[in-house]
Amino acid sequence: MSVAFRGGSIVTKDGVVSADLLVDDGKIAEIGAWFSADEVIDISGLVVFPGFVDLHAHLREPGREDTETIETGSRAGAKGGYTAVVAMPNTDPAQDNVPTIEFVRLQGQRAGLLEVVPSGCITVGRQGKALAPMAKLAKAGVHLFTDDGSGVQDPLLMRRAMEYSKQLNVVLGQHCEVSALTQGAVMHECGCSSDLGVPGWPSLAEELMVHRDIELARLTGARIHFLHLSTAGSVDLVRQAKRDGLPVTAEVTPHHLSLTAELLRGFDATFKVNPPLRTISDIDALKAGVLDGTIDAIATDHAPHSRRDKELPLDQAPPGMLGLETALGVTCAALDLDPLAIANVMSVAPARIAGIADRQGNLPRVGVAANLCFVDLNASWMVNPQTLASKSTNTPFVGRQLRCKVVHTMFNGNLVVRDGEALK
């Protein structure tokens, strides 16, 4: 079945151009004007983007299906304009073995709302003790390896992981946190944590590991991707590493571009996240990092948690917040990005980092897979936690004005979200 989209415009490498789009057989068949097709959809006022690619989502299946499943997480992603989502490996069991990887991918295919891309663990059980069978996992299609939720603490093991991964042509993703410096930490270490009487998570704990892994990349030549950077110092380190020509990439979350530690003053664990919300000057540095290309990608760190868990005392509540459905709106409210830049940080660069650029993250052109999202760049909206597709409601963005909204999402030539509603 063919679908024609009429009256909209398309993000190209030369900017946004008005054009109609014909999708047939799962691919973009033509770009031009006034096609006839089995179905014609008016997209006046909308801009066609490559479907977004999230490098960092916790879909909670297997293990915590009470908070999210691959299906509900996929639906949340589709509503947020995503056509591919990298599933973090801190499931139960962890994604350190081929059967679990295959299960995650299969559940994604069953849901059929977007491409679920399983990541694999760097170490067995994310315990930081022994390398996971990376070659086996790579053969099963894993490209991004990470122990996300914790960093690989042992520098020798990290060196070995980098040496070993290099020959497999895969990417290691590091959650940068020297855990000895963050024991019991509840939030960013600052005047606010001192006022509240809670242990702080100092910026240094992130920057030390960023620095260590940059130097290990220099030593080994291996590819390293820094997950959810949160401090000004980390941005500086990555900027210098890139100047030095090292094979490093980095991501930032929408919440680290928009929220500060001060929000914890009400003791609401909705705002507890790891790495923690930091300061205005960190936000400014992270924004500058996105604008100058130091930071390659926006990634959500979508982390659903049950209401019961988030109602625990602040020091016991698990860290994490929802992100998939609000990522574009929060990013565009925080940063003034032109459409091509949005496409780059939300889709093109993350697809490349995730190793799926053959089918995802391509600017619309004839012949590429029809993974697309259709965005109203002039929309202004607010999130309603009651209407989220996610199984959880722990969004920190209630009451905030968001900009730019995903209206339709097309995955492999099938419309999966239309007028903001998931079709399945």
Add this chain to the structure above:
Amino acid sequence: MKHIRSISEIGKPGVLAIIERAKQMAEINSRPIPKVPALRGKTVVSLFLEDSTRTRLSFETAAKRLSAETMNFSVSNSSVNKGESLRDTIETISDMGVDAFVVRHKSSGIPWQIEQWTDASIINAGDGAHQHPTQALVDCFTIAESLGTISFEGLTISIVGDIRHSRVARSNVEAFAMLGAKVILVAPNTLLPPDIDHWPVTVSTDIDDVIRETDILYMLRLQSERMDQGLIPNLSEYGNRFGLTEKRVAILPSASRIMHPGPMNRGVEMQVDPSLLSQSLIHRQVANGVSVRMAVLFTALTFNDDRENAIERLAKETAQ
């Protein structure tokens, strides 16, 4: 004031009002039968989810002297140990019809979290290392009693010890500064919270530098686990550098006073027997605890009543 959760939340007017009312309560406590019907028909739940003896007993005594019904809920016999969430506990007890929760918890912020789950007043009896407002009110009352005035202008108060982990210090810094005192924090850097330039204090790492200018020397308890956390080398080094020794008592100005919120660690921060010190206000702190907590309970539990009525009623009862 419906809730009494932190010094900054009740503000200077709140602090002054409670201390004023505590004077009336002290008068009641001086009677042969120290009991009035002021809170008859009100129910107060003590929800102590962290061990405490003196604060809990002090609140219970205060509630009983005002004729409130009291319910006791502590960790060891509670369904919290059976996996019930704090929300379920609060909602269940609230359904029974209670007027106030007196809450002690090892986590900072609990009094603010539970506000969403109950209509009752919330009185903070200590939350993590965050706030312990009733201890600060007791301390202000005690100092005011000793000085004969509630204005602390010109007074220098040195708080010595584990400021980092102390809810007492956080509440007292706010309260003492609010009443006009100059506050000095004295501790090794490891026991000071990071980034406190915005606190109304000066900081010293040497007790001997400040002791001569100190009017109130406020000693904090030093817990031995701070040693295991690498915050101090050992208790003896800490005691030598920051403890109250006979030598330090000797150089303390004669009009100065010594305080401690208890329980004391004798031989560590207290290397002298405080009962032998004429400067000690420690027994007054404990004695005043009941009067001040009566004032706190009365204030929180009558916030909704016609204010004039409540005060008049108390005045009448005070006159009886």
